Amino acid sequence: MYKELYQYFLLHRELQLPGIGTFLLERQPAEIDIANRGIIAPSYSVALHHGSVTGSRRLYQWLASLTDGSESDAVIRFNDFVFGVKKSIQEGNRIDWTGLGTLSRGLAGEIRFEPATVRSFTTSIPATKVLRENADHLVRVGEQDRTSTTVVNVYQPETEVAQKSGKSWILIVLLIIAAISFIGYYFSVHGVAPASAGSRSTINPASPAENSRNIP
Numbered sequence: 001m002y003k004e005l006y007q008y009f010l011l012h013r014e015l016q017l018p019g020i021g022t023f024l025l026e027r028q029p030a031e032i033d034i035a036n037r038g039i040i041a042p043s044y045s046v047a048l049h050h051g052s053v054t055g056s057r058r059l060y061q062w063l064a065s066l067t068d069g070s071e072s073d074a075v076i077r078f079n080d081f082v083f084g085v086k087k088s089i090q091e092g093n094r095i096d097w098t099g100l101g102t103l104s105r106g107l108a109g110e111i112r113f114e115p116a117t118v119r120s121f122t123t124s125i126p127a128t129k130v131l132r133e134n135a136d137h138l139v140r141v142g143e144q145d146r147t148s149t150t151v152v153n154v155y156q157p158e159t160e161v162a163q164k165s166g167k168s169w170i171l172i173v174l175l176i177i178a179a180i181s182f183i184g185y186y187f188s189v190h191g192v193a194p195a196s197a198g199s200r201s202t203i204n205p206a207s208p209a210e211n212s213r214n215i216p
Helices: 002-012 057-067 071-090 148-190 208-213
Strands: 014-017 021-028 031-033 038-040 043-049 095-097 101-105 111-115 138-141 144-147
Touching (some): 002 057
Antiparallel strands (some): 031 038
16 A cells, blocks of 8 residues: 555645654745756655644545545555554564655654655756847836836937036136146246236337427
8 A cells, every 4th residue: 555645645745644644745946056057946855744643534535446445445444554554663663665755663662754855856947147138128217117218218318418518528628728738838938027928029209309390
């Protein structure tokens, strides 16, 4: 009956054995392996939870359907199987249940369980980031959803105007610096006397005699 109960365990992901406990098939979710750029497939492990449990009628009906027998016959077969397993463990024997694990007796008389390795039903896959140029996607702007192309077209002219305005200011500053440098060079060569800023030609005033001759 080991094989039949293991099939039931895989089908319903749990198996209740009175006097032993409940076997559960626990699933570990997939994980992202950033270092190796991949996605690790989900894994499965078997756990035994001790406690008082009773037989399941669903299990009895399932066993009866396998042998085309009655449900009462399935109950008798199941109870005899569980009794034999517990007796063998209490006598100090190890039971290797293919697919589930190993059952043995602990130092305090309890039932110890070593789960078997359950292979994953899927394989790991590579996960490489895909870059799509000029791919259009929705962008939240305020309370509206806009496409990335629309946002670029709206804000790009303002950026170009700002860049042109910045270049104009740089040109003006360079011209001012050049003018100041020229003025400084001029005064360093010609000095800062008032005459250096005016005309160097000399004006001679006319004598009084010459002025009197011109008066009729």
